[in-house]
Amino acid sequence: MVQVNGGVLAARQLKRCGIDTLFGVVAGPMIELFSGGQSEGLRVVGCRHEINGGFMASAWGWQKRLPGIMVAGSGPAVTNCVTPLYVATESAMPLVVLGGSAFSGTTGLGGFQELDQISAVRSVCKWTGRVDSTERIPEWIHLAVGKALEGRPGGVYLDFPGDQVGRLVDDEDVVFRTAPEISVPHPDPDVVVRIADLLSSAERPLILVGKGAAWSNAGPAIQQLVDFGIPYVCAPMARGTLPDDHPNFANAARSQALSGADVILMLGGRFNWIFGMGRRFAPDATLVQVDIEPEELTSGAPVSLGVVADARATAEALASALSSASSLPLAAGWLESLKQAARRNEAAVRSAEVDDSRPINPYRVVAEIREALPRDAIVTAEGETTMGICRAMLPSYVNRSRLNAGTTGSMGVGVPYAVGASLAYPDRLSIGVLGDYAFGAAAMAVETAARVGAKPILVILNNEGIAGHLLQDNMLPAGSPMIASLLPARYEMMAEMVGGHAEYVEAPEEIRPALGRAMAADKLAIVHVRVDPKAFRIGGGNYLQ
Numbered sequence: 001m002v003q004v005n006g007g008v009l010a011a012r013q014l015k016r017c018g019i020d021t022l023f024g025v026v027a028g029p030m031i032e033l034f035s036g037g038q039s040e041g042l043r044v045v046g047c048r049h050e051i052n053g054g055f056m057a058s059a060w061g062w063q064k065r066l067p068g069i070m071v072a073g074s075g076p077a078v079t080n081c082v083t084p085l086y087v088a089t090e091s092a093m094p095l096v097v098l099g100g101s102a103f104s105g106t107t108g109l110g111g112f113q114e115l116d117q118i119s120a121v122r123s124v125c126k127w128t129g130r131v132d133s134t135e136r137i138p139e140w141i142h143l144a145v146g147k148a149l150e151g152r153p154g155g156v157y158l159d160f161p162g163d164q165v166g167r168l169v170d171d172e173d174v175v176f177r178t179a180p181e182i183s184v185p186h187p188d189p190d191v192v193v194r195i196a197d198l199l200s201s202a203e204r205p206l207i208l209v210g211k212g213a214a215w216s217n218a219g220p221a222i223q224q225l226v227d228f229g230i231p232y233v234c235a236p237m238a239r240g241t242l243p244d245d246h247p248n249f250a251n252a253a254r255s256q257a258l259s260g261a262d263v264i265l266m267l268g269g270r271f272n273w274i275f276g277m278g279r280r281f282a283p284d285a286t287l288v289q290v291d292i293e294p295e296e297l298t299s300g301a302p303v304s305l306g307v308v309a310d311a312r313a314t315a316e317a318l319a320s321a322l323s324s325a326s327s328l329p330l331a332a333g334w335l336e337s338l339k340q341a342a343r344r345n346e347a348a349v350r351s352a353e354v355d356d357s358r359p360i361n362p363y364r365v366v367a368e369i370r371e372a373l374p375r376d377a378i379v380t381a382e383g384e385t386t387m388g389i390c391r392a393m394l395p396s397y398v399n400r401s402r403l404n405a406g407t408t409g410s411m412g413v414g415v416p417y418a419v420g421a422s423l424a425y426p427d428r429l430s431i432g433v434l435g436d437y438a439f440g441a442a443a444m445a446v447e448t449a450a451r452v453g454a455k456p457i458l459v460i461l462n463n464e465g466i467a468g469h470l471l472q473d474n475m476l477p478a479g480s481p482m483i484a485s486l487l488p489a490r491y492e493m494m495a496e497m498v499g500g501h502a503e504y505v506e507a508p509e510e511i512r513p514a515l516g517r518a519m520a521a522d523k524l525a526i527v528h529v530r531v532d533p534k535a536f537r538i539g540g541g542n543y544l545q
């Protein structure tokens, strides 16, 4: 009879779930989970802070279409996971946090790091559970992975009382579980006909593409649909679900599209603040929403027809329902007017893109990045000014290749997202375009990246603060100590510190060569670009939209 501990059992079940990478901060009472992970052949990424580990795991999971797994010790290690769980749940990214907790025999006595951890995380989780026996650890992992992944993905928490983790059990008393094959919900055929009729009789149809469409790989089917002549707008992290150079891509005319459409079909997205809580549409617009979660269909938006179904299955059904029509002639003028509006909006920033002045115009930096990127790059953008400019200017061409501050607008995600994405797809370029505050919020993750061989390129647009100097100069008392402005610290030295590649750029003509050297270096790189602290975004608007 062979005896194994709870850590080995957890690792074996995770492998059965298709997971080959764990993130975590080594701590009791979870040491056996780390050791079991390593002995069972999983890659274990030891992070410098649970918040970074949780974000790395979320990005890895979003890329792999599996839950990211984050292993944390007890007490503060678990409370440090509250933010990644919240961000994952709100941004529909699958994340499983496995947290150690106090030993059962001493609870209530003031044990080390004792806390009611489930209560601490419950409101930011899709599901929580507590391991009740070492033998059942595989079953609990099976439950946690399934709950994180199915329906709308999100964060889940599984609590491991310390005494269950290290206990040895006979391996023949343990049952491993296999995930069910899940058939996704298809739309009712009659409803498909109704939506097809609505679209083909619309004068100003519009398709909105949410993260659910990205998650369900709906891109090719949506492409067939928009090829009938329908413009579409992508949610920020759904960029690339179909390639951004599709002629009907209307994000550059987003306001015109949202306020002008007469029939709007939302595929796999929520009418939350990113879509103006559903209040920005024309009063007589007809709204159809397709979502895997029924409760999403009641929201601030005046939805007239809700469909509980998978985005890809629905887009495929609609494309075949429309297939007798070669195009939608009624909508041709509308599509053309949005293309013109997009060209006008893009032209408004053109002079900034080629601006030669010093300090460097941030639009110039992002334009240079755009020209240097391969089509399959995974792009993470974060910051206030910086993320807004990236949203307007950086394209994505491949599904689930775009990460940003997401539904919660959380700073501190950028560095770990870029690292997690690089670990998920080591052969693709993972680039983080980050504000200086955003970089600093998670800067020590560069040590993790260098140690595990992740090779993100982190381009820091250093405008010396939170929205550069704009907040400090205009909204805080004149002459008061700097709290929103920051020092122009030499951030690239953090790459040197860990043996990575460092670039420091002050002149516009140096941007491209520096990016080229960083890409050729084949290791973690920081390209630190000093940009104009007084520059702001042209056109304004909400920073995540």
Ligand SMILES: Cc1ncc(C[n+]2csc(CCOP(=O)(O)OP(=O)(O)O)c2C)c(N)n1
Residues within 6 Å of the ligand: 382, 383, 384, 385, 386, 387, 409, 410, 411, 412, 434, 435, 436, 437, 438, 439, 461, 463, 465, 466, 467, 468
């Ligand atoms: C966790 C968290 N804390 C604080 C904020 C408020 N906030 C919004 S943007 C931002 C930083 C922006 O500065 P930077 O990253 O340098 O980008 P810039 O706007 O200068 O390009 C902060 C702190 C937030 N969104 N999330």
Ligand SMILES: [Mg+2]
Residues within 6 Å of the ligand: 383, 435, 436, 437, 461, 462, 463, 464, 465, 466, 467, 468
């Ligand atoms: Mg800044």
